[in-house]
Amino acid sequence: MPRKRNLLLAGLLLILSLILIWPQGRLFPDDYSTIIYDRDGEMLAVFLNQQEQWHFPPDEALIVPDKLKICVTEFEDRWFDWHPGINPVSVVRAIGQNISSGKVVxxxxxxxxxxxxxxxxxxxxxxxxxxxxxxxxxxxxRYSKDAILKQYLDHAPYGGNVVGYRAASWRYFAKRPAALTWAEASTLAVLPNAPGLISPQSNPQLLRDKRDHLLTHLQAEGIIDETTLKLAKLEPIPDRVYDLPFNAPHLAQKLSLENPGENIIHTTISSSLQKQAEQIISDHARYLQKYGIHNAAALICDTRSGQVLAYVGSQDF
Structure with a gap:
């Protein structure tokens, strides 16, 4: 009997070990917005994903800004850097609460x-x-702590059709995540907790309360000083969402249709030259109408390299 029991135990341990180390498929499907960049790496145009969401594709080269990382871990999981995915103390406390209530609370x-x-x-x-x-x-x-945090931030819901911290940063604050203030980083840290309940549109006061509570905690922990806390609490909650770029629209749509499945597309377009070309076309189109010319287009190329620097498909889109 002891031998059979030991064999059974060894078999169970082997099965468990295989389950734990067996390669895991991709955590998330590849359904992201398509982003088209200009020659300087700035966003030229952004398209919704198949679910009609603003969801920027993950970029392994990007590092989560320190302010956002601190705000998220302090709000969501203070022991994130130390536990193996499960916080035993929190689990024991939650088990007691769930048993007493008879359901998962x-x-x-x-x-x-x-x-x-x-x-x-x-x-x-x-x-x-x-x-x-x-x-x-x-x-x-399977993953490092930094990679896990990035997975969370890249796929967390931020209210409406905004998914991921990068899209949220642009939609709510019209800036890169690296430029977020402490107040803005705190806002993005608390939003995924209940995006439908505390979004800027549905309940701005509750969102402000949760943001300010986190800011107060950061000051109590010595992460920010009293002056930073006071100034941060004075910052408003976003009262609108900003449009994402949609420049060189004819070219952007053409590239998006010609490259299905490509989430990141780089171009040689010069955004400044593109704007100048669009303005010139618009100005001259009005003048040319008296000659029966009702549309105009422009293509500007570098004659040495052949690179397209500006692409205007019509006088308006």
């Missing part, structure tokens, strides 16, 4: 567990919570 979710949940949304049950923990542990074995 506290999930003890770590950032890694949230990556697991976002990648495969399921109903809130004890069994699904266990699967979430198990998946989180597997994710920790």
């Amino acid at each position: 506290s999930g003890a979710s770590t950032i890694t567990m949230q990556v697991a949940r976002i990648s495969a949304p399921k109903s809130r049950t004890f069994w699904h919570k266990f699967l979430e923990m198990f998946t989180a542990f597997r994710i920790e074995l």
Whole structure:
């Protein structure tokens, strides 16, 4: 009997080990916005993804800005750098709360567990919570902490059809994530917690309260000083969403249609020259109308390299 028991135990351990180390497929499907860049690496145009969302494709070369990283980990998971995907203390506390209520009211979710949940949304049950923990542990074995945080930020919901921190930074603040203030970084840190409930459009006051609570915590922890706290709390909550760039529209649409599945497209367009060309076409088109000419286009190229520097398909789009 002891020998059979030992063999059974060894077999179970082997199966568990294989499950843990077995290669895991991609966490998220490749359904991202298409971004077209000009010759200087600035966004020329952005298109919605197949689900009609603004969701920028992940870029491994980009580093999460320190302010945003600090705000997110302090709000969502203060022990993120230390736990193996599951915070045992939080789990024990959550189990007690869930048993007493008879349902899942506290999930003890770590950032890694949230990556697991976002990648495969399921109903809130004890069994699904266990699967979430198990998946989180597997994710920790496969990815670095920085990569896990990036996965979370790249795919977290930010209200409406905005997904991912980069799209959120541009839609709510019209700036790169690296340029976010402490108040703006705190706003993006708390939004995914309940994007439908505390979005700037649906409940700006509740969003402000949660943002300010996080800012107060940052000051209490010595991360920001009193002056920074006071100034940050004076910053308004975004009251609108900004349009993403849609320049050189004829060329942008042409490239998007000709390159299905390509989420990042680089061009040789000079944004400044493109704007000048569009203005010249617009000005001259009005003058030419009296001669029965009702449209105009322009293509500007570098004669030495053959690169297209400006592409105007018509006098207006």
